[in-house]
Amino acid sequence: MSRFVTVIGLEVHVQLATASKLFSPAPAAALGDPNTRVHAIDLGLPGVLPRPNQKAIELAMRASLALGAVVQPLSRFAREHYFYPDLPKGYQISQFDQPLALGGSITLPDGHRCRLHRLHVEEDAGKLTHTDIGTLVDLNRAGVPLVEIVSEPDLRSPAQAHAFLSELRHVLRFTGVSDCDMELGSLRCDANISLMPVGSETFGTKVELKNLNSLKMVQRALEYEERRQTAVLAAGGRVAAETRGWHDELGESRSQRSKEQAPDYRYLPDPDLPPLVIDEASIAEAQAALGELPAARSERYRAAFGLSEVDVRVLCSERAIGDWFEQAVAVGGEPKAVCNWIVADVLPAMHERNLDLATFPISPLRLASLLRLCDAGAVTLVAAKKVFRHLLEHDLEPAGALRALGLDRTTDPAVLQPFVLAAIAALPEAAAAVRAGKDKALDALKGHVMRASTGRADPAVVETLLRAAIAPPS
Amino acid sequence: MTSAAPTTAAAIARAVAAGTTSAAEVLAASLHRIAALEPTLHAFVEVWADRAQAAAGRIDRDRAAGVPLGPLAGVPIAVKDNLVLAGEQASAGSRMLAGYRSPFTATVLERLEAAGAVLVGRTNMDEFGMGSTTETSAHGPTRNPFGNNLVPGGSSGGSAVAVAADYCPLAIGSDTGGSVRQPAALCGVSGLKPGWGRVSRSGLIAYASSLDCIGAMARSVEDLALWLDLAAGPDAADPTSGPAAPPVSASLTTRGDLRGLRIGVPWELNGPGLDDDVARCKDEALATAASLGAEIVDCSLPAVAHAVATYYLIATAEAASNLARYDGVRYGLRRDGLGRLDVMTTRSRSAGFGDEVQLRILLGTFASSHGWSEGFHDRARALRAQLRADFAQAFARCDLLLSPTSPVPAFPLGSSNDDPLTMYLCDALTVPASLAGLPALSLPFGATTDGRPVGMQFTAAAQREDLLLQVGHVLQRHTDHHLRRALP
Numbered sequence: 001m002s003r004f005v006t007v008i009g010l011e012v013h014v015q016l017a018t019a020s021k022l023f024s025p026a027p028a029a030a031l032g033d034p035n036t037r038v039h040a041i042d043l044g045l046p047g048v049l050p051r052p053n054q055k056a057i058e059l060a061m062r063a064s065l066a067l068g069a070v071v072q073p074l075s076r077f078a079r080e081h082y083f084y085p086d087l088p089k090g091y092q093i094s095q096f097d098q099p100l101a102l103g104g105s106i107t108l109p110d111g112h113r114c115r116l117h118r119l120h121v122e123e124d125a126g127k128l129t130h131t132d133i134g135t136l137v138d139l140n141r142a143g144v145p146l147v148e149i150v151s152e153p154d155l156r157s158p159a160q161a162h163a164f165l166s167e168l169r170h171v172l173r174f175t176g177v178s179d180c181d182m183e184l185g186s187l188r189c190d191a192n193i194s195l196m197p198v199g200s201e202t203f204g205t206k207v208e209l210k211n212l213n214s215l216k217m218v219q220r221a222l223e224y225e226e227r228r229q230t231a232v233l234a235a236g237g238r239v240a241a242e243t244r245g246w247h248d249e250l251g252e253s254r255s256q257r258s259k260e261q262a263p264d265y266r267y268l269p270d271p272d273l274p275p276l277v278i279d280e281a282s283i284a285e286a287q288a289a290l291g292e293l294p295a296a297r298s299e300r301y302r303a304a305f306g307l308s309e310v311d312v313r314v315l316c317s318e319r320a321i322g323d324w325f326e327q328a329v330a331v332g333g334e335p336k337a338v339c340n341w342i343v344a345d346v347l348p349a350m351h352e353r354n355l356d357l358a359t360f361p362i363s364p365l366r367l368a369s370l371l372r373l374c375d376a377g378a379v380t381l382v383a384a385k386k387v388f389r390h391l392l393e394h395d396l397e398p399a400g401a402l403r404a405l406g407l408d409r410t411t412d413p414a415v416l417q418p419f420v421l422a423a424i425a426a427l428p429e430a431a432a433a434v435r436a437g438k439d440k441a442l443d444a445l446k447g448h449v450m451r452a453s454t455g456r457a458d459p460a461v462v463e464t465l466l467r468a469a470i471a472p473p474s
Numbered sequence: 475m476t477s478a479a480p481t482t483a484a485a486i487a488r489a490v491a492a493g494t495t496s497a498a499e500v501l502a503a504s505l506h507r508i509a510a511l512e513p514t515l516h517a518f519v520e521v522w523a524d525r526a527q528a529a530a531g532r533i534d535r536d537r538a539a540g541v542p543l544g545p546l547a548g549v550p551i552a553v554k555d556n557l558v559l560a561g562e563q564a565s566a567g568s569r570m571l572a573g574y575r576s577p578f579t580a581t582v583l584e585r586l587e588a589a590g591a592v593l594v595g596r597t598n599m600d601e602f603g604m605g606s607t608t609e610t611s612a613h614g615p616t617r618n619p620f621g622n623n624l625v626p627g628g629s630s631g632g633s634a635v636a637v638a639a640d641y642c643p644l645a646i647g648s649d650t651g652g653s654v655r656q657p658a659a660l661c662g663v664s665g666l667k668p669g670w671g672r673v674s675r676s677g678l679i680a681y682a683s684s685l686d687c688i689g690a691m692a693r694s695v696e697d698l699a700l701w702l703d704l705a706a707g708p709d710a711a712d713p714t715s716g717p718a719a720p721p722v723s724a725s726l727t728t729r730g731d732l733r734g735l736r737i738g739v740p741w742e743l744n745g746p747g748l749d750d751d752v753a754r755c756k757d758e759a760l761a762t763a764a765s766l767g768a769e770i771v772d773c774s775l776p777a778v779a780h781a782v783a784t785y786y787l788i789a790t791a792e793a794a795s796n797l798a799r800y801d802g803v804r805y806g807l808r809r810d811g812l813g814r815l816d817v818m819t820t821r822s823r824s825a826g827f828g829d830e831v832q833l834r835i836l837l838g839t840f841a842s843s844h845g846w847s848e849g850f851h852d853r854a855r856a857l858r859a860q861l862r863a864d865f866a867q868a869f870a871r872c873d874l875l876l877s878p879t880s881p882v883p884a885f886p887l888g889s890s891n892d893d894p895l896t897m898y899l900c901d902a903l904t905v906p907a908s909l910a911g912l913p914a915l916s917l918p919f920g921a922t923t924d925g926r927p928v929g930m931q932f933t934a935a936a937q938r939e940d941l942l943l944q945v946g947h948v949l950q951r952h953t954d955h956h957l958r959r960a961l962p
Contacts, residue, residue, distance in 0.1 A: 032514050040578055044799040046571065047558045047580060047677040049712050079795055084820055090798020135815075264844045268851075271684035274714055428525070 004195040004233060006226050008161050009117075009153035009205055010218075012168060013146050014178045015124065015186040016059040022123045022145035023050030023093065034138035042143040049272050056145035058275065060100055060121045061286040063147050063177045066293060067168075069104030069119050070180055071283050077121075077273040080265040085137050086126040094122035094148075096267040100276065106171075107153075107295075108163045115152040122146050128139035141185075147177075153192065158222035165189060165215050174294045174319050183216050189218055194239070195229045204229075208243045209253060221246040222254055228253075286438065297322055305335040314343055320357040321347070328364035333371050341367060353392070356399060362391045370398040382455035383407040411458040413465060416449070419457060420465045423448040436471050483549040483643040483697040487590070490548035492958035493537065497530035497548030497758065501592055504550040508594070508641050511961070514622060519555050520563065521595035526550070529592045545700060547590030552636035552645035552756060555596040555613075556603060556679040559583055559690070566679040567611040567629075570800050570807050570826030580677020581709045582646065582688050589704045594642060597632025601828045603650050603681035605629050606900045607890060608657070610830040612707045615887055618661055619960035624884040627657030628689070634661040637691045638960060644692045644701060650681045651785050652879070652904025654689035655916035659879035659929020662918045664946065664956060665691045666698045669712045669936050670911035671716065673702075673856055674709030682792035685785075685908045693956055695917070695946035722940045729944050733767030733951075736928040738872030742778040743903050749882045755920035755928040756878050762919075763876070765846040766952060773868045773875070777861040778906050782898055784861070787854040790838030791847075797835055800826060858909050865910045869935040874945060878902050879916040879929035903931060913939045915946050918955045925956070 018028050021230045031093040041048045060436035064071050090290075099120035107113045128135050138358035149168070155161050169180040169187060172415050174420035209225060212218045241259040246252075292300075298316045301307055307315070308412035315322045321342065328338045346367070350360055370387060373379045379387065379402055390401045402408045410416065424431045433441035442463065449462045480486045480495070489495045505523060510519060516959040533548050533781040553559070556566040558576035583593065600610040608616045608631025615760025616631045618624035619639045626635045630647030634657035637645050647654040649667040658665025678688055690701045699722045708716030737760075744756060764770050776783075800807035802822030809825050827835065843849040868875060880900060890897040907914040912933055919930040934942040950956050 043804055045576065045578075045805070046564065046566070046679040046799075047575065047576065047578075049676050049714075051711065052713060067741055081795060081798060083798065083801055083816075085801075085803045085815065088799060088804060090801060169534060190689070266795075266839065266842045266844070268791060268842060271682075272680075272712075272714065 002230060003198055004230055005198055005200070006156055006158075007153045007194050007196060007206075008155035008158070008222060009192045010151045010155070010161060010164060011190045011192070012149045012151075012165070012422050013124075013188040014172055014180060016056050016063075016145040016147060017176060017178050018053060018055045018059060018145055020053055020055075021143035022053050022056050022121070024143050025051070026143065027141075028144045032140055034140060037140040038142065042088065042119065042139055044090070050093060050270075052273065052276075053145060056121065057100075058286060059145075059177050059287070060119070060147045061278070061283065062175055062290055063149070063172060064101035064104065064119050064291050065287055066171050066175045066177070067104040067106065067116055067119070067149070067282075069101035069116055071101045071278055071286075072098065074098065074277055075100045075276045075278075076119075077270040077276070078330050079268045079270050081268075082263050082265060084125075085135070086128050086139075086142070088126070088139060091268075091269055092123060092125060093273070095120035100147075106164055106167050108160060108167060109169055110158060110163070112156075112162070114154040114160070114164050117150040117152050119147055153207075155192075158226060159218045161222055162215055163193060165218060167212070170294060174316075175290060176319070183314070188213075191218060191222055193222055193225050193229070195226070195233060198241070199232070204233075205241050206241045207239060207241070209246055209255065210243060211245045211247075213248070217246060217248050219299075220248065220251070224252060272346060291319070303337075307335065307339060311336075311339045311343070314347075315339060324357045324360075324364050328368045331368045333364070333368035334375075337371050338367065341371070341388075345385070349392055360386070361395070362415060363394075366391060366398055371464065373398055377458065378409055379407065380409060380450070380455045380457075380459070382450065383409070386455070407454070407456055409458050410453070410456050411461045413461065415439060416453070416457055416461060419452050420451045420462065420469050423466070424469055431470050434466070444453040475593040481640065481643060482694050482742050483551075483692065484694070484700055486549045486573070486643060487543075487545055487547050490533065490537070491543050495548075495801055496537075497533040497592060497662070498527070500548050501526055501530040501550055501594070501852045504594060504641055507639070511639050511641070513640055514617060515619060515635050516614060516616050517626075517632040517639065518552070518595045518599050519565065519567075519632070520625040522562065522593060525562070525719060526592050529587070533590055533592070540591060544588065544590030545704065546586060549591050549644060550594045550634055550642040551586060551591045552595060552597050553583065553593055553640045554630050554645075554647045555599050556635050556648055556681075557583055557596075557646060558677045558679065559593065562596070564596065564679065565612070566603070567599040568826065568828070568831070568880045569611060569612040570823075571679075572612070572807060573811050574806055576677075578677065579712055581674040582705045583677065585704050586646075586701075597630070597636055597645060599632055600629035600653075601831050602679070603629040603648060603653055603686075604793070604830050604834050606652070606656055606897055607887070608632060609890075610828055612828060617887070618884050620662065620884060623886050624926065625660065625886065625887050625890075627880070629653040629657075630689075631657045631661075632848050632912065634663055634665070634691055636695065637661070639665045640959070640961070644690060645695055646762070647691055648678055648681075648687050649904075649908070650685045651685050651789060651901045651908045653881050654687075654691060655914060655929070655931055656900065658691050658916045659918070659931075660884040660927065662921075662927030662929075662958060662960065663691050664695055664698060664918065664950075665689060665694060665912050665929075666757045666939070666943070667701060667704065667907070668706065668939055671714050672926045672937075672939065673705045674707075674715040675706040676709055676711035676715075680792075680796040681700065681788040681926040683796060684792060685789060686829075687908075695915075695943055695950050696723075698727045698915070699947070702943070718936055720940070722943050725940050726943055726947050732763055732945060732948055733765045735767070735873045735945065736769045736771055736871065737763055738771050738773035738868050738875045739867065740775045740778065740875055740877060741846050742775050743875075743877035743906070747881050747899075748878060749922075751922035751926075752878045752883060752928050756876075756930065759876065759919045759930045762949065762953060766948060771872060772877060773872060774821070775861065775864040775868060775906060777857055777864045780857050781861060781906045781909060782855045782902050784838070784857040785901065785909055786898060787841050787850050788858065788909070790834045791842040791851060793831075794835045794838030794842065797827070797831070802826075854908035861906060862910045865906075865912060865933075865935075873934075873941060877931050877933075879903060879931040883922050883928055907931075907933045912936060913942055915942045916956065917946055917949060919953075920955060921958070
């Protein structure tokens with residue numbers, strides 16, 4: 001057992017899912033050809049002034065409320081200064097001593113609660129690409145709205161840091177605040193980590209880790225740093241206060257700068273922006289827009305539908321999935337069956353076609369109709385899956401698709417008798433076994449009929465016909 | 475010369491609308507005078523002759539076609555070199571922005587052009603507004619029409635001279651700590667600094683954002699009222715602009731005299747340190763106001779004692795921030811960095827900015843740096859709040875406050891160059907209203923014994939530009955200080 005307790009705090013930047021930038025009308029999507037999504041404001045041209053994006057403030061409030069943070073009635077934008085070509089004005093507009101929200105927490109699956117320190121709004125910087133011909137500046141990302149979420153140093157292991165981020169991502173995706181894609185950079189994380197002797201209440205010297213581009217990297221980098229600091233301390237050394245960059249391909253972090261080299265940002269209240277005054281009514285509005293949170297929805301699904309933990313997790317992974325599920329249930333779909341279809345058919349088809357549920361060609365109502373046809377015995381499960389595939393391509397009701405495919409179930413003995421005789425001819429041993437009283441062998445014969453009839457045969461009628469054909473009345 | 479031609483903006487617009495003159499004729503007279511006097515005065519950095527002629531032609535064609543004309547139809551207006559106009563250069567008097575052309579237009583210029591104004595050119599100024607003499611301009615000094623060895627004041631010196639020399643009846647300036655009022659006083663014209671936020675700053679190249687106000691200079695208060703009504707009002711491009719206020723022109727003539735008004739004389743702005751002639755003019759102004767029925771009362775603004783220090787802390791910190799964007803990367807002057815980014819930025823900024831600008835950036839950077847900002851900035855903000863409270867207390871007792879605009883009249887070129895502190899004290903009477911964000915008006919009110927103009931400053935409570943202009947209008951109807959000209 002280690003003699004040290006690990007103390008971790010995270011600083012997370014999340015891009016808000018707005019159409020335009022935080023202070024300019026340019027599109028907020030950081031994609032596209034370099035420097036095609038920039039306005040004079042993003043370039044910091046002489047004479048421009050920032051124009052606050054109300055939608056970004058609303059999403060930041062939504063994030064605050066979803067995380068249980070308290071939105072402040074008055075917050076302020078401040079300028080954070082440094083010279084770098086990714087920062088056209090020479091300062092980033094952020095919030096300093098008066099952030100948008102304070103407090104809040106995230107509860108991990110292991111029950112551990114990590115408190116949040118604050119949440120504030122700021123603009124993103126541009127992107128630099130270092131090439132043989134020099135450094136290229138792309139300002140498409142400059143001015144994209146971000147929230148920065150700072151945790152308290154409440155996490156005690158790299159695994160908890162991983163769990164914290166995945167819970168945070170879940171809540172922010174679920175509430176439509178952000179798509180939180182670490183690979184595309186819409187969620188970015190810096191971590192602070194220190195060790196202290198077991199039993200101590202004084203934190204050790206902390207190290208800041210940067211360049212953590214995935215959840216796994218966060219965990220790996222923290223594990224590495226935990227080992228490194230343990231070794232330093234165990235050898236009687238002192239951990240240096242510094243910023244270290246993670247090099248995933250090498251599996252190690254390297255010092256970037258010491259605490260003494262930390263830049264002086266010269267925070268200044270931004271005189272171009274009036275204070276952000278948020279009244280009770282707009283907080284109530286944001287609370288209403290927030291809707292049900294994933295934790296509450298999971299609880300409700302467990303209680304109301306008796307679904308398994310795995311099912312609940314899938315249905316509550318995104319708001320749209322649960323909404324789709326509930327719409328199908330509301331029109332009569334049996335919850336467990338609807339859930340099975342969502343997991344096995346709807347979501348795979350959606351991903352395969354690169355769609356979302358809003359544009360998915362089969363409505364919840366149609367899936368429920370299809371399930372009713374199954375229940376009523378009008379269609380076999382095998383045929384139902386074929387109907388589902390057909391509905392992906394054709395705008396039809398399930399009953400119509402069934403007919404179009406010639407899959408409507410048949411109970412007509414005159415139609416089924418040739419299939420029955422063919423099965424007995426093909427599998428004489430099975431027929432003999434049935435005749436000898438081994439009912440289990442009936443399944444092979446039934447399967448043969450079902451396949452030969454392309455799933456249309458009604459299993460109950462087939463069984464009756466098989467028994468009659470194998471053991472004629474004496 | 476065109477002595478018979480109308481000389482105020484209001485009169486020109488009326489004459490153009492009536493057809494007794496044309497926009498083209500008015501402009502031709504203006505350009506003729508500019509051509510004759512500019513070699514001496516150097517008020518303009520650039521004259522937009524072609525652009526102005528096209529604008530005047532459009533107005534004359536509109537009139538001929540019966541299209542209704544705007545309230546400034548055909549009025550030539552000079553624009554300070556720190557307001558951007560799409561497709562034209564704007565340099566803020568700096569080498570840093572030599573050759574820079576803006577892709578967009580300042581809101582105030584958009585509104586003036588929509589009202590029929592003919593923008594004739596950009597006027598000289600202290601670099602980025604930092605100076606009180608127009609001598610820190612990268613384009614060389616501007617001379618005062620009242621004496622060619624005299625400074626015109628600053629930073630809007632070129633705009634003040636454009637009106638004083640009768641190039642244009644109206645000129646746009648900007649005022650951060652007195653940059654409209656002080657040159658207006660030194661050049662014998664009227665100058666208005668509206669309250670902060672009254673006129674959109676969109677398109678104004680920033681010096682110190684919490685202090686910057688776009689203002690105007692004219693011969694007559696009536697023209698300033700006409701300008702304010704067109705320029706003011708909320709603008710989506712400036713979130714600190716607004717709120718909307720009723721037009722001031724409508725109420726301009728509501729007073730025949732000054733009866734019922736109480737004019738406060740803050741002793742801190744009227745005490746020792748005033749030039750003798752300036753003090754005499756101030757006494758004459760008070761006597762005039764009293765003779766028109768105003769009640770004159772003493773009052774006090776104790777925080778004024780620290781106003782200049784407070785102003786320079788706030789203005790330099792904001793300037794260091796606002797001017798950080800001139801890094802040589804995207805536009806403006808760039809020097810070779812020998813392959814290094816920091817060297818490129820340092821060399822570009824050292825070459826692009828003049829001494830005064832570099833001095834203020836260094837002061838502002840130092841005073842806002844970690845460990846110092848608490849001592850300097852928190853204190854400056856507290857003093858600013860105290861000054862606002864002092865003004866509020868004074869306006870509880872008085873309708874307007876009066877003081878000279880500048881403690882001294884125009885002085886010789888080159889005389890303040892080596893002594894920035896003395897130059898900063900020139901702003902002592904104008905920075906209090908700037909710090910408090912209040913509207914203030916400078917009116918010509920007499921002259922020194924050797925003929926240099928002296929200006930008086932009236933300050934009103936927030937949103938009371940209307941009262942300021944009403945009083946100015948009464949005074950101009952009963953006196954002729956504003957009609958005194960330097961040149962025939």
